[in-house]
Amino acid sequence: MEKRNNRPDRPLNERRQFFDSENRPVTPRRPAREGESREERAERRDDRPERREEGSRRDDRPRYPHRPAADRSIDMIFGLRPILEALNAGRTLDKIFLLRGTKNSMTQDIQVLAKAANIPMSMVPVEKLDGITKKNHQGAVAYVSPIDYMPLDSILAGLYEEGKTPLLLVLDRITDVRNFGSIARNAECLGVHAIVVPSNGAAQINGDALKTSAGALNLIPVCREANLKDTLTFLRESGVQVVACTEKTDTSLETGSVDLTGPLAILMGSEEDGISPEYLRLADHKLRIPMAGQISSLNVSVASGIMLYEVLRQRLVKS
Known part of the structure; x- marks a missing residue:
């Protein structure tokens, strides 16, 4: 195959961007100059433009902001049938989120049981559920309460x-x-x-x-x-x-x-x-x-x- 030669030249002074394990941008260490002491290197590092500007700081936003955050709690149930079984078993749930517009027998049963058990329930868009968990929630997420409520x-x-x-x-x-x-x-x-x-x-x-x-x-x-x-x-x-x-x-x-x-x-x-x-x-x-x-x-x-x-x-x- 003939090699392509029409690609634009890469700038010689272009700096690559590196990311850590959490997809956050990091600044690579600059190599020391010949004969440069540690103090001189630190002074050169602190003299960068972004350091000189008062109040400026490195952008710590994730590289992939569209990805949902990690699950904030392990005390979570997702999926219609697991939530329905938890309600039937009498587990204490803190709150239930159901996908807005979903209508089937299981969602109806969940709503009836949640109302009888005085459990708060919200009908939310899929973006809300995706923000709660990255797993396959099937349109239903519930938080399990660490305590039992008393009458x-x-x-x-x-x-x-x-x-x-x-x-x-x-x-x-x-x-x-x-x-x-x-x-x-x-x-x-x-x-x-x-x-x-x-x-x-x-x-x-x-x-x-x-x-x-x-x-x-x-x-x-x-x-x-x-x-x-x-x-x-x-x-x-x-x-x-x-x-x-x-x-x-x-x-x-x-x-x-x-x-x-x-x-x-x-x-x-x-x-x-x-x-x-x-x-x-x-x-x-x-x-x-x-x-x-x-x-x-x-x-x-x-x-x-x-x-x-x-x-x-x-x-x-x-x-």
Whole structure:
């Protein structure tokens, strides 16, 4: 075969681009010049244009950005039949994602069982599923919860039967995993009997949440409720006082004007929007944490610790 000679000449000063095992661009080491010391070589390396520009840095974006990231958790089930079998076996699933537009007998069975078990479910495009896992998901992915959710009514009845004064923590739209883990740690240390979260709009309980909680999520029950409005109404009808922590009130925590020694549910809201107005209307009392600095808000995990400490302080003083 005749050799082609019409290819354009390759520039002599062209530099090849190298990539590491994670497909990220790396800069090859420059060979030392004859008689050049280590200090002189380092100075020459730091004098490159990209080094001289203040704030500039090497582009660490992957070479193949269209490829999905590695699986973020091993606690995952993918495929219609495996998810259906997990539901039939009573496994606790954190959330189910199904391919939008899929209609068959198995997806219908999954939807029925998920609704009965109060498991959040979302119909999503294929790009969402491909971003969760690189494996053949067949249009269905589910996260397995590392804990088992407990029924709130059974916990409350058990506390009353044992002669204990219930202390519950209700979280409205706390979506940050590490915040949730820190809140659980505060709750376990300060005597909370159970944490109540909504089915939708709550942080996923995964390995990060367990680690941040220092194992507290293995000790304190978590109740997942479909409707927090109905849950708060149920608590009030069961003799539990609902106290909301919000800056939208004039009653300050340090005044001690609210008795926190009886059956109690502390209601905490998201950092962005606070507590939903419909839930605030159901609260028996509203308390704010006093501030002395220029920043007018606290991290929700810190705020929960302050509120729960005041509850424990009043109870210890009374006892």
